[in-house]
Amino acid sequence: xxxxxxxxxxxxxxxxxxxxxxxxxxxxxxxxxxxxxxxxxxxxxxxxxxxxxxxxxxxxxxxxxxxxxxxxxxxxxxxxxxxxxxxxxxxxxxxxxxxxxxxxxxxxxxxxxxxxxxxxxxxxxxxxxxxxxxxxxxxxxxxxxxxxxxxxxxxxxxxxxxxxxxxxxxxxxxxxxxxxxxxxxxxxxxxxxxxxxxxxxxxxxxxxxxxxxxxxxxxxxxxxxxxxxxxxxxxxxxxxxxxxxxxxxxxxxxxxxxxxxxxxxxxxxxxxxxxxxxxxxxxxxxxxxxxxxxxxxxxxxxxxxxxxxxxxxxxxxxx
Numbered sequence: 001x002x003x004x005x006x007x008x009x010x011x012x013x014x015x016x017x018x019x020x021x022x023x024x025x026x027x028x029x030x031x032x033x034x035x036x037x038x039x040x041x042x043x044x045x046x047x048x049x050x051x052x053x054x055x056x057x058x059x060x061x062x063x064x065x066x067x068x069x070x071x072x073x074x075x076x077x078x079x080x081x082x083x084x085x086x087x088x089x090x091x092x093x094x095x096x097x098x099x100x101x102x103x104x105x106x107x108x109x110x111x112x113x114x115x116x117x118x119x120x121x122x123x124x125x126x127x128x129x130x131x132x133x134x135x136x137x138x139x140x141x142x143x144x145x146x147x148x149x150x151x152x153x154x155x156x157x158x159x160x161x162x163x164x165x166x167x168x169x170x171x172x173x174x175x176x177x178x179x180x181x182x183x184x185x186x187x188x189x190x191x192x193x194x195x196x197x198x199x200x201x202x203x204x205x206x207x208x209x210x211x212x213x214x215x216x217x218x219x220x221x222x223x224x225x226x227x228x229x230x231x232x233x234x235x236x237x238x239x240x241x242x243x244x245x246x247x248x249x250x251x252x253x254x255x256x257x258x259x260x261x262x263x264x265x266x267x268x269x270x271x272x273x274x275x276x277x278x279x280x281x282x283x284x285x286x287x288x289x290x291x292x293x294x295x296x297x298x299x300x301x302x303x304x305x306x307x308x309x310x311x312x313x314x315x316x317x318x319x
Contacts, residue, residue: 009063014262020049022210025231035205078257082135097121099189114172130203132169136211153292155315236308249300252278286311
């Protein structure tokens with residue numbers, strides 16, 4: 001196995017750890033009572049964490065298995081990569097059966113009206129699970145203390161719209177076409193497993209939304225009640241404010257989207273730059289794309305900070 005393959009495997013395993021340990025972005029009370037908003041203290045996540053963290057600590061995975069899994073699922077989209085991380089967990093956890101991933105729901109056999117992210121069977125609780133997932137990074141670019149004030153790094157989406165979509169996705173099983181679609185795939189799966197499933201099917205609804213929210217530099221982090229009090233937080237600055245980050249012996253690293261989850265390995269830090277080189281590269285990128293840039297900085301004490309740098313001219317924000 002090449003050094004690049006080794007690095008891919010290590011990054012994937014560190015990102016698995018990030019998924020198992022990162023808090024939800026949303027308040028426990030955001031969803032209706034019949035939907036569980038998964039968080040670090042949720043029984044479902046605790047079971048996964050207790051099983052996988054000892055394996056991660058000892059790198060107790062076959063590198064070839066991990067690499068084979070990744071090569072069958074190439075993607076440059078962070079959301080898809082996040083789903084692959086969860087898929088790997090479910091495929092390798094003995095108490096969970098992955099019945100279906102990405103199940104489309106169509107109206108009149110043509111128009112897609114939604115997609116079930118994961119349909120699972122929990123062997124311990126003997127329940128069919130419908131799990132909806134998302135990983136998101138948003139910047140609080142508006143002053144109002146509303147979820148609509150949080151805008152995506154590319155300035156083309158909002159947190160409140162994502163929350164509304166996720167809420168609708170968790171209710172997909174209530175739509176008329178869902179009963180026959182779910183019934184067929186669950187019947188097919190249960191027949192192969194030689195397992196008796198009671199119909200009509202009673203689904204347990206779960207939702208998992210993780211990521212990080214970014215607040216104006218050196219301002220109080222005030223946020224609406226619909227967000228988790230303990231969500232992952234950081235800050236953003238403008239290009240003009242960048243000189244405030246110019247610290248003695250501090251190094252900077254610009255990260256592509258697929259590297260936004262776990263902190264990068266020591267190999268990645270080999271590409272880190274001191275301030276002048278970093279500032280020059282950042283200016284080039286912003287002139288080319290006029291979008292925000294995700295940055296990590298490390299000081300001489302190895303303290304790492306993550307933040308976004310915004311261009312001087314921000315495009316029109318979504319209403």
